[in-house]
Amino acid sequence: MRIFIIEPDGAGGLLHYAFQMSAALAESGQEVTLVTGRHYELEGVDAPFRVEPRMRLWPAVEPPDSRHLPAPLRKLRRMWRGLRYAVEWHRLTRYLLRERPDLIQFSTIRFPIQALFLRRLHNAGLRLSQVCHEFEPREARIDWLRRISMRMANTAYRAFDVIFVHGDGHRDRLRELFDTTADLVVIPHGDEGLLSQLADGGGDLRRSYGLDADRPVVLFFGGLRPSKGIPDLLKAFAVALEQVPDAALVIAGYPAAGFDVEALHRLAAEADIEASVSIDARYLPLSEVGPLVRTGTVVALPYLSGTASGVLQAAYTFGRPVIVTDVGSLAEAVEDGVTGLVVPPGDTAALAAALSKMLADPDQAAGMGRAAGRASRERFGWEAIATRVMDAYGGPS
Numbered sequence: 001m002r003i004f005i006i007e008p009d010g011a012g013g014l015l016h017y018a019f020q021m022s023a024a025l026a027e028s029g030q031e032v033t034l035v036t037g038r039h040y041e042l043e044g045v046d047a048p049f050r051v052e053p054r055m056r057l058w059p060a061v062e063p064p065d066s067r068h069l070p071a072p073l074r075k076l077r078r079m080w081r082g083l084r085y086a087v088e089w090h091r092l093t094r095y096l097l098r099e100r101p102d103l104i105q106f107s108t109i110r111f112p113i114q115a116l117f118l119r120r121l122h123n124a125g126l127r128l129s130q131v132c133h134e135f136e137p138r139e140a141r142i143d144w145l146r147r148i149s150m151r152m153a154n155t156a157y158r159a160f161d162v163i164f165v166h167g168d169g170h171r172d173r174l175r176e177l178f179d180t181t182a183d184l185v186v187i188p189h190g191d192e193g194l195l196s197q198l199a200d201g202g203g204d205l206r207r208s209y210g211l212d213a214d215r216p217v218v219l220f221f222g223g224l225r226p227s228k229g230i231p232d233l234l235k236a237f238a239v240a241l242e243q244v245p246d247a248a249l250v251i252a253g254y255p256a257a258g259f260d261v262e263a264l265h266r267l268a269a270e271a272d273i274e275a276s277v278s279i280d281a282r283y284l285p286l287s288e289v290g291p292l293v294r295t296g297t298v299v300a301l302p303y304l305s306g307t308a309s310g311v312l313q314a315a316y317t318f319g320r321p322v323i324v325t326d327v328g329s330l331a332e333a334v335e336d337g338v339t340g341l342v343v344p345p346g347d348t349a350a351l352a353a354a355l356s357k358m359l360a361d362p363d364q365a366a367g368m369g370r371a372a373g374r375a376s377r378e379r380f381g382w383e384a385i386a387t388r389v390m391d392a393y394g395g396p397s
């Protein structure tokens with residue numbers, strides 16, 4: 001089967017997922033092309049499929065100084081990018097209509113205008129699918145804009161023949177929100193073996209953060225966004241620190257536009273825990289991600305909303321237990337008390353208790369980490385995912 005996988009982001013978690021999905025399908029015998037942005041961060045990484053970095057979009061990760069433009073310039077840039085995005089999707093659509101692959105697999109629908117191009121491809125008789133990592137505008141602050149986005153997204157979802165989701169809760173919520181005739185197929189998220197392949201040696205980053213080798217560490221990493229519940233984590237860690245005074249918290253990740261990193265520093269200062277907290281607000285090179293995860297005794301995902309998480313899979317891949325909130329399908333990926341702990345979202349007392357439990361007993365945390373590593377290999381391997389995907393497509397696997 002000739003499959004095109006479309007991921008406009010040339011860097012970050014969605015690209016890593018698309019790369020690994022492309023590799024798994026190619027290794028199952030399919031002819032796969034990954035179409036992505038021109039700022040492609042995996043250039044030089046061997047791939048058993050063709051890569052087309054043809055979308056002329058801005059970098060997914062931008063220099064810090066470009067994020068502090070005056071308000072009029074930010075507005076002008078948004079308008080220019082909106083036009084540019086539409087032009088690139090028009091080019092992509094014409095390209096796909098010329099190529100006419102057997103199946104075109106898309107990722108997250110970020111902007112309402114994508115619905116117009118997806119309907120055009122659908123009406124031209126092409127088979128479309130989506131790996132639906134996210135379907136709700138979680139950071140949207142304007143109600144009318146959110147309503148328009150959801151309405152256009154509904155139009156987009158009607159264009160797909162198959163939609164893959166990462167859990168039963170994920171699937172049920174999608175059915176609740178959207179009117180789609182697509183087959184909704186649950187597949188595991190998939191491990192983060194790519195990050196293991198690219199990890200720089202077998203060490204960690206404790207020295208970089210000034211941490212002793214035996215100090216228990218809570219790690220939060222990934223995009224810094226309001227929906228991730230990071231203030232809750234800081235408050236809960238302050239409570240846990242009373243029980244485990246030598247514990248440390250590392251927060252590492254690239255801030256979303258408008259995210260106030262300084263507010264996190266102020267919150268840590270108000271709780272008098274600055275000496276135990278490191279905030280590394282940047283996009284980490286891929287070679288550092290493995291060492292970063294190995295720095296943590298436990299990886300915390302205190303999300304207020306969400307669906308699934310590559311961060312959770314990265315923790316499992318590197319043998320680290322997790323503490324997650326019961327949102328979306330996160331809890332479905334955790335065997336509570338075996339590979340990690342599950343707490344209610346927004347419940348800082350429950351989160352603090354879970355942190356204290358992990359930090360106070362490193363041997364127990366290490367045992368959960370070993371179980372997480374086994375789950376990564378046995379439950380979230382890509383070969384089985386490729387088989388399930390090809391079954392859904394009705395093609396050879």
